[in-house]
Amino acid sequence: MPVELRRCTVLTPPVRAALLEVYADVRAPLLHEPNYRVGAFAGRLDLHAAGAGFALVLGRDGDTPVGYAYGNTVGPGDGYWGRLAGPLPAGFADEPVFALREIGVRGPWRGTGLARRIHDALLADRPERRVCLMVNPLAGAGRVRRLYEDWGYRAFGTQPATAVSPELVAMVRPVR
Structure with missing residues (x-):
């Protein structure tokens, strides 16, 4: 069965629970770090979901949530x-x-093009001209960047390291 992509602009409790389930699996090796703990992520997710232009794409393989991407509009x-x-x-x-803000795909679905499909579905109807993200340049030995x-x-540009986060590289591209 192909992975179904569902787009949301409201973070309902079932969608939030599914996203947190995928996040915990994707970030399992880092969950001991304060910034990566599920509770810390959930707080950021709720903050972003309340922001302007929030959108989320959740991928499901049958009843199993397998990947996600989400973000919101930031202005001047x-x-x-x-x-x-x-x-x-x-x-x-x-x-x-x-x-x-975040993109993640569970291990068995990595390398299938699902992350790109989710990413592209998230951006498909965005009104903004550009999309930005921040990435740990060392993630996956540089493969993610x-x-x-x-x-x-x-x-x-870069976002300097903090007590709970490594230095991040800021990246940009046109939405389309």
């Missing part, structure tokens, strides 16, 4: 931009962008 003056090191290019944050580069993302 949003704290998203303030976390980045150094000044942004002139005019870079003058218009809304879609911030891809290279995957995003293959999808057309380019680095434009």
Whole structure:
């Protein structure tokens, strides 16, 4: 049975529970780290879901949730931009962008193109012109960043490390 993709703009309790189930499985090796704990992620998820332009795509193989991606709109003056090191290019944050907050696919479905399908479905009808994300440059020994580069993302800055998060690379690409 092919994986079915379901798009949501409201985080209902069943969708939230399914997403947290997938997150816990995908991030299992990191759950001992404070920033990766399910409770910390759930708090961020709820905050993002309450934000402007929230959208989520959840992939299901039958009744099993197997992957997800979600994000929301960030506009000029949003704290998203303030976390980045150094000044942004002139005019870079003058218009809304879609911030891809999280993407994850369970192990048995990795390498099948599902992450790209979920990503593309999430962006399919976005009104913003650009999408941004932040990635740990060491994730998967750099494979995750290279995957995003293959999808057309380019680095434009960094978010400095904090007590609970490593330095992240900020990446951007056109929505379409």
